[in-house]
Amino acid sequence: MINIAIIGFGVVGSASYDLTIRNAGLIEKKVGDTVKVKKIVDIRDFDDHPARELLTKNFDDVVKDPEISIAIESIGGLRPAFDFTKALLMSGKSVVTSNKELVATHGLELLEIAERNNVSYLFEASVGGGIPIIRPIKQCLAANEFEEVFGILNGTTNYILTKMREEGLPFAEALKDAQEKGYAELNPAADIDGYDTCRKLSILSWTTFGKFVDVENIDRKGIGDITAEDIEKAKAAGRVIKLIGRAKLTDGEVRCTVAPEVIPLGDPLAMVDGVYNAVVVRGNFIGDAMFYGQGAGGEATASAVMSDVIEISRNMVASRGRV
């Protein structure tokens, strides 16, 4: 049996738990062993949850449990996620995360700590929710010199822009609708002003070019200034406005920008509507390849988190056979 822990039992953490229950049979088949959630850490109470007996408020219960070999960090934010992740890796546990802020800020350091401790730090879920992006770029397209990677990386802003276009709404009303539907936070600045896209772009740029670009050094423009007239003008010209994160390699330097762009309808990114995300990567042999799907939401993100857990578990099972 492979024991895992979930640190942070919010939307992603609880969907990941659900996945381990609902898809237990297929996970066992793919891993060659059962994968079971042994402990869940959260400071909140979940007295009515079926997993209530696994819950603890004490992080040490996980880090000091030698039977737990993989932890899902789904707390989000920098603190305490950073300290927790370091402690987990240094105690010989692999960590899987959907935390884009942490990966964009301390990913390099955490990967080095993982390597020194002979464990894994995987973060497929940190960009594009459940859409396979990180591993396809690193493995399936490994033979390419990359020129550019770009895409629609934030579902909230894409929902708002889609709503404005389809219903002719002004920005404020489309934002209000997104907030009512739970697609936008009450304080929507992280999405609207492009910070969230910057974080994901930083991770994408690092994955694609092997070069780390600090989020602070990304040229950033959000969608708050876009008017119904801008959208209408684009529409009349057969175009749509999308918030695009773009990392481009020029003379060995990676330049990252986040800004609204006007895109012709024939472009594959033009049809990426609502809360969907898509990433295009351009390589010298593949040309353009695009990955498309739900960029957020508990279930889609849990798909990526648990696929990373399965990957690590498979490797653990395979290495048992080795001398």
Next chain:
Amino acid sequence: MINIAIIGFGVVGSASYDLTIRNAGLIEKKVGDTVKVKKIVDIRDFDDHPARELLTKNFDDVVKDPEISIAIESIGGLRPAFDFTKALLMSGKSVVTSNKELVATHGLELLEIAERNNVSYLFEASVGGGIPIIRPIKQCLAANEFEEVFGILNGTTNYILTKMREEGLPFAEALKDAQEKGYAELNPAADIDGYDTCRKLSILSWTTFGKFVDVENIDRKGIGDITAEDIEKAKAAGRVIKLIGRAKLTDGEVRCTVAPEVIPLGDPLAMVDGVYNAVVVRGNFIGDAMFYGQGAGGEATASAVMSDVIEISRNMVASRGRV
């Protein structure tokens, strides 16, 4: 140094060779060792090719060379590719292929032979050319119970249907244009009648559901009957006609069909035009994810072939360190 061989020096084989030269630096960096083409097998003469000194007409020169650890099979078709692949695997060499006919027909048997001989048989390039599909489904989406996989798997028919829609051409003229541009064979039946899509669908179904569906058992309808009027009628209704391969799991059984379908413009597959391909996979947590790109052509296919070679090479380098 990791020595590889290329068996079949046509469009895919020669593009793969070009990739090893043009992207040699990045391959060495990613693998941690140089990867070099040592021999190329083809019955034709290539006296003016820069690689002419690597060419041999004798397959035994590769199979008996203990220094060659990976072979690219880019002959296509069943014979002699099947016998060659068996011989390579049984002599302890990993094989990477773009040969959809061989994988769809004998893939299961070849994978078993590879496993018994402790080598790899990889075929990312056999579906969707360079588009990452096989590994994303098997690894990045491993946590999902899959319900369905479908898509536009043949660039020739998609080019013809796109041409008919955009220019109002009848089928015969659009086919002629495709032949003149080199997108369709002089005898176009394998594409037009849906056989090529059936082969790729068989591989996709096997990858997604772990169930092998014989190409002969796939309900198949090609695009030869589609008229300019059909296209026009669909267009007037805000729809497009696409040749879709579809594998669906119902009550534990996989049902595969290949047929033209009428698709609404809002559907992500509707914007997949010309020689581009796209595959949608539907899982119980991810929802729909789509992979899009060039489904054929030497360079795009070489991207997938050489990424598989890099994967095997990395594992070889990693296993050197193990006791």
